[in-house]
Amino acid sequence: MADVVLSNVNKVFGTFTAVDGLNLDIRQGEFVSLLGPSGCGKTTTLRMLAGLEFPSGGEIRIGDRMVNDLAPGQRDIAMVFQSYALYPHMSVGQNIAYPLKKRGVAKAERTAMVAKTAEMLQLTPLLNRKPRELSGGQQQRVALGRALVRDPKVFLLDEPLSNLDAKLRGYMRAELIELHQRLGRTMVYVTHDQLEAMTMSDRIAVMESGKLQQFAPPQVVYREPANRFVASFIGTPGMNIVDGELLQENGRWIFQSQGFSVDAPNLGPDAQSGAAAMGIRPEGLSIGTGPIEGVVQLVEQTGHENIVVARVGDGLRMTGRTNPDQPVRAGETIKLSIDANKAHFFAEGATGKRLNKAAATSDGPAKSQSALKEATS
Ligand SMILES: Nc1ncnc2c1ncn2[C@@H]1O[C@H](COP(=O)(O)OP(=O)(O)O)[C@@H](O)[C@H]1O
Ligand SMILES: [Mg+2]
Known part of the structure; x- marks a missing residue:
């Protein structure tokens, strides 16, 4: 059942369109991330869901109610902001109790509800402390507690972990996933961090310039990016994307770029001869043998693998992964090959549409066409 539905939602500030014809259908209990670069309209979208900003056009539904004209307090939602905004003069317990007090x-009853929430977030021993006596992670948990205490139908979270250091962020990510599983509540989570979105979400809504680019589960967004923008935004190190052209030779599609060409299998009906781009993730690039020659510019050791950046042809940089036991050094000339079955092909342009059908992957059959359809809605 759909819980939160945005139909054709627009938000215009003056002459600037911050959110452009957004359609989203979020299921009850689902964890959905709004993911995209700074300024793409994520916060504006969340604020419209919260009732802090009113849409210039379109319709927003929460549960079975049209909420366009409802004030925040009437929407049965709770929002957690990037800055925790705890009241400094109040104790942890008073901060958590505040939304209940405001509601009379x-x-x-308040004390009982606060105790239950504190227990869930392991804040019980800290209830009498002031915010300044807490670590960043603990403060964020209090902010979460303030949202949880009312047991709202929908949680809206705007980059809640971005003020925490990397290690704590990883820890809180796991805590949030667990919390979501325990509560079974619908959560809409805003982030610009693709790793957060990939690890936490049931589905990711990738946005760019106010427009939805793809709405699909993490694995679909990773394996079958709807367009070049999504392909380049998801994954670290990022997908190698090479401009070139598609042409047909003896009934087969070939992608040709400066210095090399690869087969372009599985192209769909939208493929046309001419300018296009090819994308290959670092794991789809083999280093050691192959028809492509490159000069190693950089080897990054992460411990369990090496990230190798090589220069190919005239200024093209390709990134691959190697086993740390495989000796590769900066300055060395190496051979590369592209696994054509793992290559993606995109139409010309920054948001050029994906042209190939779902690629077969080593760990299972190709995604169904229905998944793809959902992915590119
Ligand atoms: N109140 C406002 N007035 C004018 N422009 C705004 C306002 N709020 C947001 N914007 C603009 O809308 C765009 C999207 O902003 P925002 O939703 O905050 O992006 P994100 O959260 O994805 O970084 C930005 O270009 C921002 O400057
Ligand atoms: Mg924002």
Whole structure:
């Protein structure tokens, strides 16, 4: 059942369109991330869901109600912001109790609800402390507690982990996933961090310039990016994307670029001869043998693998992964090959549409066409 639905939602500030014809259908209990670069309209979208900003056009539904004209307090949602905005003069317990107090919940009931929430977030021993006596992670948990205490139908979270250091962020990510599983509540999570979106979400809505680019589960977004923008935004190190052209030779499609050509299998009906781009993830590039010659510019050791950046032809940089036992050094000339079955092909342009059908992957059959359809809605 759909829980949060945006139909053709627009937001215009003056003459600037921040959100452009957004359609999203979020299921009850789903964890959905809004992912995209800074300024793409994520916060504006969340604020419209919260009722802090009103859409210039379109319709927003939460549950079975049209909420376009409802004030935040009438929407049965809770929002957690990037800055925790805790009240410094209040204790942890008072901060968590605040939304209940504002609603006139009686003291005894309030105390019980705060105790239950604190227990869930392991804040019980800290209830009497002031925010300044807490670590960043603990403060963020109090902010979460303030949102949880009312047991709202939908949680809206705007980059809640971005003020934490990397290690704590990883820890809180796991805590949030667990919390979502335990509560079974719908969560809409805004982030510009693709790793956060990939690891936490049931589905990711990738946005760029106010427009939805793809709405699909993490694996679909990774393996079958709807267009060049999504392909380049998801994954670290990022997908290698090479400009070139598609041409047909003896009934077969070939992609040709400066210095090399590869087969372009599985092209769909939208493929045309002419300018196009090929994408290959670092793991689709083999280093050691192959028809492409490159000069190693950089070897990054992560411990369990090496990331190798090589210069190919005239200024093209290709990134691959190698086993740390495979000796590759900066300055060395190496051979590369592209696994054509793992290559993606895109129409010309920054958001050029994906041209190939779902590629077969080593760990299972190709995604169904229905998944692809959903992915590119
Ligand atoms: N109140 C506002 N007035 C004018 N422009 C705004 C306002 N709020 C947001 N914007 C603009 O809308 C765009 C999207 O902003 P935002 O939704 O905050 O992006 P994100 O959260 O994805 O970084 C940005 O270009 C931003 O400058
Ligand atoms: Mg934002």
